[in-house]
Amino acid sequence: MSLLSRFYYFVSLLSVVSCSVTVYTNLNPFLTGTANPAFQTAICIGAVPCDGNVLNPIPNPSLNGGQFAIQLYSGGMTGMSIPVSGSFLGFSIELSVSNAVLGNNGNTLNPIFLNLMANMQARAGKTLVRVGGNSQESATVVPSGLPNNTAIEKPQVGTDRTFTPVLLISPNLIYAMGNISTLVNVEWFIGLPFNDTSNPRTTLAEIAQSVLGKNLIGMQLGNEPDLYTTNQLRNSSYTVQDYTVEWGQVLQDYQQDSKVPNTDIFVAPSICCGLSGNGWMPEQVWDTGFLTQYGNNLAYIAVEHYPTNNCNDTGPLDPEQQMPQFFLNHSAVIELSQPYANTSQIAAQMNKPFIMFETNTASCGGFSGLSDSFVSALWTIDYALNMASFNFSNALLHVGGQSDYYNPFTPPTTNQTSYRQWSIGPTYYAALVVAEALGPTGDAQVLDLGLNNRNDLTPGYVIYEQGNPTRVVLINSLTDPSGASNYTALISVGGNNTGQPGATPATVTVKYLLAPSATDKWNITWGGQTFGGPFASDGRLTGDLQTYTVTCDQTNNVCPITVPAPAVAVVFLTPESFANSQGSATVTFETTIATAVHNKHGYRQSDGPRKVKRPRRTIFPRIRINESR
Numbered sequence: 001m002s003l004l005s006r007f008y009y010f011v012s013l014l015s016v017v018s019c020s021v022t023v024y025t026n027l028n029p030f031l032t033g034t035a036n037p038a039f040q041t042a043i044c045i046g047a048v049p050c051d052g053n054v055l056n057p058i059p060n061p062s063l064n065g066g067q068f069a070i071q072l073y074s075g076g077m078t079g080m081s082i083p084v085s086g087s088f089l090g091f092s093i094e095l096s097v098s099n100a101v102l103g104n105n106g107n108t109l110n111p112i113f114l115n116l117m118a119n120m121q122a123r124a125g126k127t128l129v130r131v132g133g134n135s136q137e138s139a140t141v142v143p144s145g146l147p148n149n150t151a152i153e154k155p156q157v158g159t160d161r162t163f164t165p166v167l168l169i170s171p172n173l174i175y176a177m178g179n180i181s182t183l184v185n186v187e188w189f190i191g192l193p194f195n196d197t198s199n200p201r202t203t204l205a206e207i208a209q210s211v212l213g214k215n216l217i218g219m220q221l222g223n224e225p226d227l228y229t230t231n232q233l234r235n236s237s238y239t240v241q242d243y244t245v246e247w248g249q250v251l252q253d254y255q256q257d258s259k260v261p262n263t264d265i266f267v268a269p270s271i272c273c274g275l276s277g278n279g280w281m282p283e284q285v286w287d288t289g290f291l292t293q294y295g296n297n298l299a300y301i302a303v304e305h306y307p308t309n310n311c312n313d314t315g316p317l318d319p320e321q322q323m324p325q326f327f328l329n330h331s332a333v334i335e336l337s338q339p340y341a342n343t344s345q346i347a348a349q350m351n352k353p354f355i356m357f358e359t360n361t362a363s364c365g366g367f368s369g370l371s372d373s374f375v376s377a378l379w380t381i382d383y384a385l386n387m388a389s390f391n392f393s394n395a396l397l398h399v400g401g402q403s404d405y406y407n408p409f410t411p412p413t414t415n416q417t418s419y420r421q422w423s424i425g426p427t428y429y430a431a432l433v434v435a436e437a438l439g440p441t442g443d444a445q446v447l448d449l450g451l452n453n454r455n456d457l458t459p460g461y462v463i464y465e466q467g468n469p470t471r472v473v474l475i476n477s478l479t480d481p482s483g484a485s486n487y488t489a490l491i492s493v494g495g496n497n498t499g500q501p502g503a504t505p506a507t508v509t510v511k512y513l514l515a516p517s518a519t520d521k522w523n524i525t526w527g528g529q530t531f532g533g534p535f536a537s538d539g540r541l542t543g544d545l546q547t548y549t550v551t552c553d554q555t556n557n558v559c560p561i562t563v564p565a566p567a568v569a570v571v572f573l574t575p576e577s578f579a580n581s582q583g584s585a586t587v588t589f590e591t592t593i594a595t596a597v598h599n600k601h602g603y604r605q606s607d608g609p610r611k612v613k614r615p616r617r618t619i620f621p622r623i624r625i626n627e628s629r
């Protein structure tokens with residue numbers, strides 16, 4: 001069923017059956033806008049919307065004229081990746097804050113989240129979302145539900161960063177996930193606890209399998225076991241061999257649970273930190289026989305990794321220094337992917353997808369000014385396409401709580417949801433760009449072009465589908481309002497002594513991701529459209545879509561594409577590749593606040609039914625460390 005027909009099906013169902021799903025909002029139209037005293041006096045809560053810190057962009061090295069040739073060949077190119085889809089980049093939502101994002105039960109879904117997922121679906125066909133993280137280790141399901149209509153309760157609150165609280169989960173969280181998938185095409189991973197092998201707590205898997213059915217595509221058993229000693233979930237003598245033995249024991253617990261019929265969709269080993277020197281490399285796990293013993297039970301082979309961290313309270317790293325070293329640096333991005341090349345080959349030989357299950361700019365919340373600025377979008381696009389070029393099948397961007405800078409999207413605190421919308425971070429724009437660059441066919445093969453003599457500030461990629469180059473992604477990480485650091489990519493397809501006739505198209509379509517500077521926070525546009533500033537988004541792009549048609553020189557086989565500093569340009573080499581990536585779904589989910597705003601501008605009312613409810617009362621305690629890595 002198409003999204004549109006599914007939506008109308010849902011609408012018509014609603015008119016006859018009163019107990020079906022209602023996409024509701026608790027935004028009260030009479031409380032919105034600057035005239036509202038609550039709005040005017042409300043304090044700003046949240047790292048992304050409230051932190052005003054803007055870093056200085058890096059100085060501009062000369063691009064020496066800035067014309068770089070790209071020669072593409074019909075039929076494919078050496079070293080192209082395995083085929084991937086526009087759903088390559090998905091999201092990982094920390095379990096302990098997931099109800100604030102998804103909703104507290106199947107009847108109170110968050111329309112803004114639905115819109116954000118619908119945007120992905122329109123471009124990529126579907127989105128992968130994992131609900132889990134460090135907090136999954138302490139999760140226990142309360143089958144009878146939780147008081148005050150909340151899906152998640154944290155009875156203990158700690159301040160110590162390594163302290164893991166007990167996390168109580170209501171089945172309603174899974175019902176919310178299930179109902180989300182009836183409206184938008186989201187496929188789910190659920191994180192299962194592995195903190196206690198003598199008390200495996202299989203109930204979460206039981207409920208997830210029964211409620212989510214085929215929309216449950218993976219169950220992650222254990223999160224970052226290579227940090228278990230550090231995080232005090234195991235003692236100091238815990239080894240990778242112990243892990244493999246224990247994993248088999250807990251697998252058996254699941255296999256003996258008749259309410260968990262499918263034990264072939266596990267995700268493991270989700271190790272993170274061999275590259276950082278404080279954890280295990282995948283080969284150490286493979287050498288214990290892990291894949292030989294459990295390969296048949298795995299739907300995905302998973303690792304997790306963040307390039308750097310902000311975990312050190314006593315001496316935080318300097319984001320201004322991190323920026324050129326790790327983020328505006330293509331060599332550093334390759335160094336993140338290269339160590340996994342052996343494992344991506346092993347996974348391909350086993351016919352298993354290989355997933356970067358959790359990543360983002362920096363663990364422990366990211367960095368102010370870096371994780372929440374355009375830098376993070378430039379990095380995410382480079383890193384995602386780089387992982388694809390190294391034969392990862394998917395990667396999930398982590399979403400944490402209010403104190404995390406790296407969130408692709410952040411809802412307001414629960415007590416402000418009646419008059420504030422969501423803050424959309426730069427990495428969500430990156431997810432849209434990657435989805436469009438890869439498109440929905442599942443045939444996208446990615447190759448790093450080594451553009452501009454492998455310059456670290458100007459990476460470029462080509463995407464092939466069925467043997468033909470269909471899209472080119474060009475990144476310019478410099479900041480130079482004068483225009484002197486713009487570069488021009490000269491794209492040629494075939495011809496030029498390649499032994500092939502010229503296949504350069506007559507025209508190409510270009511869409512730009514733009515910001516005034518690499519460290520800008522809120523003036524990001526994708527194809528001229530935006531999600532606006534802090535607390536400003538209902539999850540839908542606003543503004544008119546702006547694309548550029550570039551006329552190519554077919555006599556000389558050259559399409560000149562200008563890439564401003566900073567920007568990411570996606571060049572659609574064929575009309576089909578553009579049409580596929582723009583999608584066709586038009587269904588969106590209106591919030592009351594959005595309706596009010598739209599009415600003011602004379603836009604039409606919502607398509608769907610709405611039910612305005614009172615603001616939810618539950619307050620989520622802000623536990624910095626436990627919300628995220």
Ligand SMILES: *[C@@H]1O[C@H](CO)[C@@H](O)[C@H](O)[C@H]1NC(C)=O
Binds near residue numbers: 105172174178
């Ligand atoms: C939708 O939510 C309702 C209420 O929580 C629940 O009873 C129902 O099972 C959910 N449906 C799905 C498909 O998850």
Ligand SMILES: *[C@@H]1O[C@H](CO)[C@@H](O)[C@H](O)[C@H]1NC(C)=O
Binds near residue numbers: 137195
């Ligand atoms: C594992 O987590 C559960 C639930 O939070 C907790 O009750 C239990 O004490 C933990 N076990 C260990 C060994 O950490």
Ligand SMILES: *[C@@H]1O[C@H](CO)[C@@H](O)[C@H](O)[C@H]1NC(C)=O
Binds near residue numbers: 147148617
């Ligand atoms: C439920 O809400 C009531 C009233 O706001 C509050 O007193 C109580 O502590 C809450 N219970 C839990 C378990 O959060």
Ligand SMILES: *[C@@H]1O[C@H](CO)[C@@H](O)[C@H](O)[C@H]1NC(C)=O
Binds near residue numbers: 235236
């Ligand atoms: C660590 O735990 C294991 C298994 O529970 C136990 O056999 C071992 O003696 C412990 N080691 C230390 C150093 O406490």
Ligand SMILES: *[C@@H]1O[C@H](CO)[C@@H](O)[C@H](O)[C@H]1NC(C)=O
Binds near residue numbers: 283
């Ligand atoms: C790849 O991993 C396997 C399994 O750990 C190992 O035996 C092999 O030496 C590795 N190959 C390379 C090139 O690292």
Ligand SMILES: *[C@@H]1O[C@H](CO)[C@@H](O)[C@H](O)[C@H]1NC(C)=O
Binds near residue numbers: 312314315316
């Ligand atoms: C934390 O920062 C302090 C001060 O910069 C430094 O001395 C210490 O080594 C850092 N600790 C870690 C674990 O990085």
Ligand SMILES: *[C@@H]1O[C@H](CO)[C@@H](O)[C@H](O)[C@H]1NC(C)=O
Binds near residue numbers: 324331
């Ligand atoms: C970029 O990363 C490479 C590889 O880690 C490193 O050698 C180089 O110094 C980095 N560049 C900057 C400007 O830090």
Ligand SMILES: *[C@@H]1O[C@H](CO)[C@@H](O)[C@H](O)[C@H]1NC(C)=O
Binds near residue numbers: 081341
């Ligand atoms: C990815 O896989 C393809 C197909 O097996 C292979 O040709 C290519 O070299 C791999 N890429 C990397 C970076 O390992």
Ligand SMILES: *[C@@H]1O[C@H](CO)[C@@H](O)[C@H](O)[C@H]1NC(C)=O
Binds near residue numbers: 413415416621
């Ligand atoms: C709203 O919730 C936040 C925590 O999420 C709390 O710090 C703040 O004091 C609350 N404000 C009001 C007015 O209750």
Ligand SMILES: *[C@@H]1O[C@H](CO)[C@@H](O)[C@H](O)[C@H]1NC(C)=O
Binds near residue numbers: 482483484486562565
């Ligand atoms: C650089 O790019 C910007 C943005 O597209 C454009 O306005 C400007 O004219 C360009 N400058 C040069 C010198 O090409």
Ligand SMILES: *[C@@H]1O[C@H](CO)[C@@H](O)[C@H](O)[C@H]1NC(C)=O
Binds near residue numbers: 516520522523
């Ligand atoms: C960003 O946009 C705001 C309006 O949304 C504008 O006032 C501001 O000048 C812009 N900043 C830059 C650096 O362009």
Ligand SMILES: *[C@@H]1O[C@H](CO)[C@@H](O)[C@H](O)[C@H]1NC(C)=O
Binds near residue numbers: 490558
């Ligand atoms: C292809 O040839 C034309 C003229 O023969 C030249 O202008 C152009 O730069 C060449 N392109 C590449 C990528 O070498």
